[in-house]
Amino acid sequence: MDTSTLFSQILNTVFPLASIVLVAFLYARVRPTDMTVANRLNISVFCPALIFSVMASKEFHISQYLDLILAAVVVVLGSGLLVWPLCKLLKIAPKTLVPPMMFNNSGNLGIPLILLAFGESALPVAVVLFLTENLLHFTVGMYLLNPKSNLLNTLKMPMIIATILGVMWSLQGWVLPTAIKVSVDMLGQIAIPLMLFALGVRMTNVDFSHWKLGVISGFLCPLSGLIIAVIWQFTVGMSAEYFGYLLLFACLPPAVLNYMIAELYQQEPHKVASIVLIGNLMSLAIVPCVLFYVL
DSSP states (O other), X not given: OOHHHHHHHHHHHHHHHHHHHHHHHHHHHHSXXXXXXXXXXXXXXXXXXXXXXXXXXXXXXGGGGHHHHHHHHHHHHHHHHXXXXXXXXXXXXXXXXXXXXXXXXXXXXXXXXXXXXXXXXXXXXXXXXXXXXXXXXXXXXXXXXXTTOOGGGGGGSHHHHXXXXXXXXXXXXXXXXXXXXXXXXXXXXXXXXXXXXXXXXXXXXXXXXXXXXXXXXXXXXXXXXXXXXXXXXXXXXXXXXXXHHHHHHHTOOBOTHHHHHHHHXXXXXXXXXXXXXXXXXXXXXXXXXXXXXXX
């Protein structure tokens, strides 16, 4: 692939994402927007529909992605272990810094990024990575902030229910009736652009009071993930295609959900907000660099 074609592909991948986020940001600046209901619908209806739609398709076989799932688990957990010793140096509580470094924006940013970079055929990969990160966030992540949290509640979440049903559907080889499949597909198609729009609206609340911490963690989050991904590739190894997916997953900024959970448990939410939102802003420069290598 020549340089001009490569830059064109990177632009075609990054620009649609950045433009939707920018439109949402500008709209919310002019007209303050409450995304509470939209986000609840996305988590409860549209994302579960997307997950089930992908996993219930005839082309999806969960066994094909076991290596990638294991690698993603290692990247998430390994990032936390890598960053943990730095908390003392940075004079910040591990419960504040470690979760945002572990749990990345594999939903709002990761799914559309992988989809635009690799095409429609990569949607199952993007969904599998998103599910892996999300499941770890609602189990390991919740336990880190509150060891007494009831992890059984995770099984009641619509996305987890959709995942279990999708895996069953995939293993049984069942086929949805066309009318139902089209309805589920259409609901799922709402999820990705709505994720990006919600991210843009959230950007209006960027807190620069802890900007130094935000900038440091903005580099630390993708760097820790990439280090673990490269170590995994050198020690265990995986196909070049899967390694490309893993690198994009590893370089993603912190998930917005980190801020919501920090606010829920009052774990220095203002610091976490700076980490999350400044990290997502910095990803506009970091992600294209990784894309350049991957593509």
